[in-house]
């Protein structure tokens with residue numbers, strides 16, 4: 001199957017620091033790709049280079065065969081790239097529903113033109129992630145697990161073809177993690193490609209079709225979870241220092 005996303009020899013420097021160095025990979029429609037690596041390895045930077053909140057210093061990003069390397073984030077969102085943020089900042093005074101409706105208004109292909117329709121679409125997304133019962137609550141009244149789901153619902157409301165998830169399971173308990181895994185699997189069943197950054201190894205192992213490992217900004221492994229998690233370089237660089245929860 002041809003790639004939906006292609007990252008070609010992408011490098012990103014911040015002054016003297018090379019956060020991402022010569023990274024290349026491709027992602028097919030409906031594929032779930034896990035991205036792991038130690039703190040500071042460059043994972044969030046890589047997602048930002050794909051979503052457009054950062055531009056690469058070198059290299060190219062292609063979406064559906066089109067170069068998007070220099071497109072601003074809102075244009076990429078309209079092409080169908082949605083993301084969640086590690087640091088969650090819902091609009092605090094707005095309801096949970098309206099936080100998601102904003103995504104529906106500004107998302108894929110210009111989004112829904114009218115607020116009523118955007119709200120209807122937002123309601124579907126809240127049901128999809130299991131937050132339907134919280135629609136009318138203020139967003140800042142949600143607890144941590146609810147905010148993670150809200151991030152997912154906001155990204156899904158933009159009707160993405162590619163969903164970038166930045167640590168949507170961090171801080172969740174085992175039951176909550178299983179619930180989020182089920183949501184991401186349902187997302188994939190709709191043919192949406194998913195790139196997931198996660199430190200919870202057990203979750204990423206069961207969820208991912210393929211795993212990438214970043215270390216000091218370099219891609220040190222790309223393959224099936226079984227192969228990658230048994231790789232001696234990966235064990236030494238990352239897993240050795242962690243408990244595989």
Ligand SMILES: Nc1ncnc2c1ncn2[C@@H]1O[C@H](COP(=O)(O)OP(=O)(O)OP(=O)(O)O)[C@@H](O)[C@H]1O
Nearest residue numbers: 014017018019037038039040041042043044045046
């Ligand atoms: N805007 C920035 N300006 C300067 N340095 C940055 C910036 N963003 C990230 N960095 C640096 O780039 C490196 C990679 O950071 P990044 O946040 O991408 O890592 P990460 O793998 O997502 O880490 P974590 O698992 O802790 O979230 C780090 O050394 C970080 O300090």
